Amino acid sequence: MSGDLEPGLVAQVLREAEELRDPGADPDLEAVKTAILLEDALGIVLTDDDITADVLGDPDSVADLVERRGHA
Amino acid sequence: MCGICGIVSTGAPPDLDLLRRMMGRLGHRGPDGNGYYRDRRAALGHNRLAIIDTAGGAQPLCNEDETLWVTFNGEIFNYVELRDELRGHGHRFRTASDTEVIVHAWEQWGEGCFSRFNGQWALALWDSREERLVLSRDRLGVRPLYYRRTPGGLAFASEVKALFADPTAQRALDPTGLDETLTYWSTVAPRTVFRGIEQLEPGHVAVLDRDGLRTSAYWSISFPERGREPVQDARANAEALRERLVEATRLRFLRSDVPVGAYLSGGLDSSITAAVISQYTDAPLHTFSLRFSEDELDEGRFQKEMAARLGTEHEDVVVSPADIAEVFPEVVRHTETPVLRAAPAPLFLLSRLVRDNGYKVVVTGEGADEVLAGYDIFREARVRMFWARDPESAKRSRAAELLYPWMARSPGRMPAFARTFFGRNLDLADPALSHRPRWDSTSTVKGILSADLRAEIERGDPPDVAASLPAGSEDWDPLSRAQWLEMKTLLAGYILSSQGDRMLMANSVEGRFPFLDRDVVDLANTLPARHKLFGMEEKYVLKQAFGDLVPPDILRRPKQPYRAPDAASFFTPGRPDWVDELTSRRAIEAAGVFEPALVAGLMAKGDRTRGENMSNTDNMRVLAVVSTQLVHDSFVDDHHDWAAAERALPPPEVAVDLVTHDRSTR
Incomplete structure (x- = not known):
């Protein structure tokens, strides 16, 4: 999968990913878990700088990240 | 569910005494009756576990002019619909059984009939006019079918032990088969662990006629190209899955003339199938569970929670390591292959519980982990x-x-x-x-094989x-x-065999698996991968589809695979004598599979630790040694008293012998 991502798919994946978030888990491991999901479901590749609790722990910043990577 | 066997001979007529001995060895698969057919070229045997048309479905069964005969193990769950369709083509039926549908379906559609079957089967059709034998096995290998090429033809059977009823059969372990088993946990069909014994691949048909033996696939496991799956919407796929799985479960519960129970493991899959079944019965559903004396392995809390929610009549059996050691020789005589886990043994005890409660059919959640990516x-x-x-x-x-x-x-x-x-x-x-x-x-695990065997394995290609x-x-x-x-590996070779058919049929119990329904598998294989494994969330679409039927703590608990005590089972105080006898230096040297000094060291380590906290490798090595030695003892050395089972075969319900012109049916 490359180029622009299909907006409906992105919205669906982000919504479902949010439902699976475990607030009690180690935030860094949750970030890794979210990164696995995004890379697999959307076909994007993240950098180590992306795989942080700050970036992947917040739905809005995840959406921004996917927007950037999806157009890469 | 039943046992089948047969002999095709291009020389003298098949030996009826041999056929009867083969049937005797399959008695556990079908204690409700037996029958045979013989002409000058072929003989078919059948041991019956009567489930559908218990009064009229005796086998072998034939067409109207008695030129086409079938011996059949399994169920064709869509037989009612197929029978209606075949009646529309002018076929007339004498029984209400699914077996007769096979005969007419073959007449109508030839090899194309197997694609139309939705079920679990291993069968043989003998066309006496064409002198042609047809063998067929279900898509994923729920039912077993082995064969041996003989100098004058071929012999086939549901289990290897029946093929060894022929004293001329070679009795030796196959190094490549062992190599595969010690890599994949099982051989890959058509190979087995025995030299000269093959198994029909799942989803295949074999034809033996004047041109020889040839096999071909009527179905294969396939998936769409990533991104080109037909339906991308998770909600729509969840609805479709629910519809198909409910129908698959309904068919497996209702298409039986005897009561059907259900397994409850405490996990998601069997909870779903039991919950669906409970909607189709006014009487309390009978559920059965396996528990362990070790807390780490026990899932009793979840089993009881689900049973209480459904209001089932619930039975369980609590298994200890000592229980496993006690039944393990009998278990391995049924697996007919080395196993690297003791997990089949508790399942043997569970099917015994089912039988002791008067049931001979259970619906289980088997297959969900492979089809919907739960592992x-x-x-x-x-x-x-x-x-x-x-x-x-x-x-x-x-x-x-x-x-x-x-x-x-x-x-x-x-x-x-x-x-x-x-x-x-x-x-x-x-x-x-x-x-x-x-x-x-x-x-x-191969590190403890004998030098001779390792050299022989290394001469071949690696698996x-x-x-x-x-x-x-x-x-x-x-x-x-x-x-x-x-x-291709674990499902057919181990899960459905050593943990499935063999442990159920050892106690004359048929398992039915809605997750392996033709239509469920076809849908599952077209789902986008993310709907099965969403990030790290397994069986995502299944949880979406059935979230309302299962308590939240079962729905959300991390997947816990079925596990049983392994090596520790064989180092308990007062363990059975057979453990020491079969792992002695003399026995290890005689079998020639393992290096005696390394086995001695392994067993000494087990004795020191009582088998607790052994590494995964040592655990597997203990199981490999114990189970391989048992296989060798029973099948290669032939130390088991198989004749007792042969003698226990009751008189036949169907006895058609065209060689001697004897015929009787009861």
Whole structure:
């Protein structure tokens, strides 16, 4: 999968990913878990700088990240 | 469910006494009756577990002019619909059985009939006019079918022990079969662990006629190209899955003339099938569960919760390590192959519980983990793929800590070990990236093989099931390739066999598996991979589809695979004498499979630790030694008293002998 991502798919994946978030888990491991999901479901590749609790722990910043990577 | 066997001979007529001995060895598969047919070229035998048309479905069964005969093990769940369709083509039926549908379906559609069957079967059709034998096995290998090429033809049977009723059959372990077993946990069909014994591949048909024996696939495991799956909407796929799985479960519960019970493991899959079944019966459903004396393995809390929710009549059996050792020789006489886990033994005790409660059919959740990606190996593969995109990344390496959260020594608690174990061979181009850690760790068991056997194995090609991935599979999602490998190896060779058919049929119990329904599998294989494994969330679409039927703590609990005590079972105080006898230096030397000094060291280590906290490799080695020695003792050395079973065969219900012109049916 490359180029622009299909907006409906992105919205669906982000919504479902949010439902699976475990607030009690180690935030860094949750970030890794979210990164696995995004890379697999959307076909994007993240950098180590992306795989942080700050970036992947917040739905809005995840959406921004996917927007950037999806157009890469 | 039944046992089948037969002989085709191009020389003298098949030996009826041999056929009857073969049937005697399959008595446990069909204690409700038996029958045979013989002409000058072929003989068919049948042991019956009567489930559908208990009064009229005796076998072997024939067409109107008695030129086409069938012996059949299994169920064709859509036989009612097929019978209506065949009546429309002018076929007339004498019985209400699904067996007769097979005969007419073959007459109507030839080999095309098997694609129309939705069921679980192993069968043989004999066309006496064409002198043609047809063997067929269901799509994923629920039912077993073995055969041996003989100088004058072929012999076939549901179990290998029946083929060994012929004293001329070679009795030897096959080094390549052992090599595969000590790599994949089982052989890959058509191979078995016995020289000269083959098994029909799942989804295949074999034809033996004047042109010889040839096999071909009528169905194969296939997946769409990643991104081109027909339906991308998860909600729509969840609805479709629910519709098909409910129908598959309904068919498996209602299409029986005897009561049907259900297994409850405490996990998601059997909870769903039991919940669906409970909607189709006004009487309390009878459910059966397996428990363990060790808290770490026991799932009794979840079983009881689900049973209470459904209001079932619930029975369970609590299994201890000593129980496993006690029944293990009998278990291995049914697996007919070495096993690297003791897990079949508790399932043997569970099916005994079912039988003791008067049931002979159970619906279970088997197959869901393969079809809908529930196993940890798929999560493992996802982690390895993620990590392999940048093997030097410390952040990516932490993904290994997400694996196996239910284990006492989980990767999350032992991250350094986990990174070493799961970080090996991170090659994105490897089509078996998913399975490499399992296969590599299993292969370490071979380190205790005898020098002679290792040399013989090394003269052959190493096992490489990944090389037979179909053309175009490089465009599948990696999860699909992992599912294909799992279905080709562990599902058919171990889960459905050593843990499935064999442990159920040992106690004359038929298992029915809605998750392996034709229509469920066809749908599941077209789902986008993310609907099965969504990130690290297994069986995502199944949870979406049935979230209302299962309590939240069962729905949300991390997948816990079925596990049983392994090596510890054979080092309990007062263990059975057979353990020491079969692992003695003399017995190990006589069998020639393992290096005696290494086995002695392994068993001494087990004695010192009572088998507790042994490494995964040592656990597998103990099981490999014990089970292989048992296989050798019963099948190669022939020390088991098979004649007792042969003598116990009751008089036949169907006896048609065209050689002597004797005929009787009861």
